[in-house]
Amino acid sequence: MIGITVLGSTGSIGVSTLDVIARHPERFRVVALTANRDAQGLAQQCRRFAPAYAVMVDPQAAAQLRDLLADMAEPPEVLTGAAALELVAALPEVGVVMAAVVGAAGMMPTLAAARAGKRVLLANKEALVVAGALLMRAVADNNALLLPIDSEHNAIFQCLPPNYADGLEAVGVERILLTASGGPFRDADPRTLAGVTPEQACAHPNWAMGRKISVDSATMMNKGLELIEACWLFGTSPERIQVVVHPQSVIHSLVQYVDGSVLAELGNPDMRTPIGHALAWPERMTSGVAPLDLFAVARLDFQPPDLERFPCLRLAYEAAAAGGTAPAVLNAANEVAVAAFLERRIGFTDIPRVVGETLAAVPGVTIEEGQGVELLLAVDREARAAAERRVDVLAA
Ligand SMILES: NC(=O)C1=CN([C@@H]2O[C@H](COP(=O)(O)OP(=O)(O)OC[C@H]3O[C@@H](n4cnc5c(N)ncnc54)[C@H](OP(=O)(O)O)[C@@H]3O)[C@@H](O)[C@H]2O)C=CC1
Ligand SMILES: CC(=O)[C@@H](O)[C@H](O)COP(=O)(O)O
Numbered sequence: 001m002i003g004i005t006v007l008g009s010t011g012s013i014g015v016s017t018l019d020v021i022a023r024h025p026e027r028f029r030v031v032a033l034t035a036n037r038d039a040q041g042l043a044q045q046c047r048r049f050a051p052a053y054a055v056m057v058d059p060q061a062a063a064q065l066r067d068l069l070a071d072m073a074e075p076p077e078v079l080t081g082a083a084a085l086e087l088v089a090a091l092p093e094v095g096v097v098m099a100a101v102v103g104a105a106g107m108m109p110t111l112a113a114a115r116a117g118k119r120v121l122l123a124n125k126e127a128l129v130v131a132g133a134l135l136m137r138a139v140a141d142n143n144a145l146l147l148p149i150d151s152e153h154n155a156i157f158q159c160l161p162p163n164y165a166d167g168l169e170a171v172g173v174e175r176i177l178l179t180a181s182g183g184p185f186r187d188a189d190p191r192t193l194a195g196v197t198p199e200q201a202c203a204h205p206n207w208a209m210g211r212k213i214s215v216d217s218a219t220m221m222n223k224g225l226e227l228i229e230a231c232w233l234f235g236t237s238p239e240r241i242q243v244v245v246h247p248q249s250v251i252h253s254l255v256q257y258v259d260g261s262v263l264a265e266l267g268n269p270d271m272r273t274p275i276g277h278a279l280a281w282p283e284r285m286t287s288g289v290a291p292l293d294l295f296a297v298a299r300l301d302f303q304p305p306d307l308e309r310f311p312c313l314r315l316a317y318e319a320a321a322a323g324g325t326a327p328a329v330l331n332a333a334n335e336v337a338v339a340a341f342l343e344r345r346i347g348f349t350d351i352p353r354v355v356g357e358t359l360a361a362v363p364g365v366t367i368e369e370g371q372g373v374e375l376l377l378a379v380d381r382e383a384r385a386a387a388e389r390r391v392d393v394l395a396a
């Protein structure tokens, strides 16, 4: 029986993870569940999965959760504060940690899981974008295992040979083809984009996801973050990765080899496939996902990305090329800009403006070997403050 901590259990990935786990009660036992503020949602999950620990980062919501669970015969120990996320990510009775907090808030608990040598299922791509070197080092030094949950990266992982860590060139990989849906505005008249609403931006054509990643897909910042994520996961550089717009989201990504072979992973757009894959790896188990019906899919289309229409993707390429702390600045500015857009304080086309101007205002620095997380936290704070100032100007 494998003990599991689900970080971000009330979110889209968290709920899908619990759905898969519930199908295999003989294999998995939920030890800890965590959320930020959703006390009702976490209370329901605690009743269903009876974890030993429940973390509610917000202290008021934690008090509400304790009240909601007061009649349970054996209620979980309710912890609060961000440090509690790190604690439940490193518990000795936990073998697997699903890292599904959204944003850079997931960085510290993901690092804690890696430092404790866990099998880390990584949905929280922002942790790698901000702290890629540190996280990959923590995984290697502590014999942890990092398995990608992001659909594209999970697909790439499935298409690579087991010894890909020897280097992509060494195993005959020519390039990675990273697929992108193009989001809800792939074909929209660019003149209409300034006026789109959060509801329109969150209406992803193929995937049901949380609001932040849905907006990232609409700006294609998601693909920029995923480009950086792929570089860290597979030890490669942006030049070896081609973004391919594939509107149907049936091919989840591809790997092209020097002999001309191209391997792809296909499936219905349902995150329970990569979640089930990573939970069972190297075995396979059912995940509740319907079989792919190729006759219903009928056709698969491909286009190159349009960097004029999607300036966030261009900014991510630039931050990836700059390296050092530039991706952390990119991520922080994007988190601030997306939150401001969702609060209707700025427009959709202001998102790349805020990110671009923050990157210009907060110069990235090189990360020296041995530098700790403090530098990244300081850069994250500085970039957020600069981005907030820019939002204030645009919202005035
Ligand atoms: N959804 C998807 O299909 C995919 C998601 N991902 C990645 O997975 C991650 C999660 O995405 P998704 O599930 O969509 O996000 P959601 O917004 O649906 O869920 C986020 C989860 O994180 C919790 N949370 C939010 N802020 C904090 C915080 N400051 N501290 C601690 N916990 C917090 C939320 O708690 P509460 O409910 O209380 O707010 C919730 O449990 C993201 O990094 C995303 O990019 C990657 C590929 C696909
Ligand atoms: C499901 C998943 O992995 C998301 O990251 C998805 O890829 C978003 O789709 P696009 O960013 O390609 O629109």
Ligand SMILES: [Mn+2]
Binding pocket: 150, 151, 152, 226
């Ligand atoms: Mn993805």
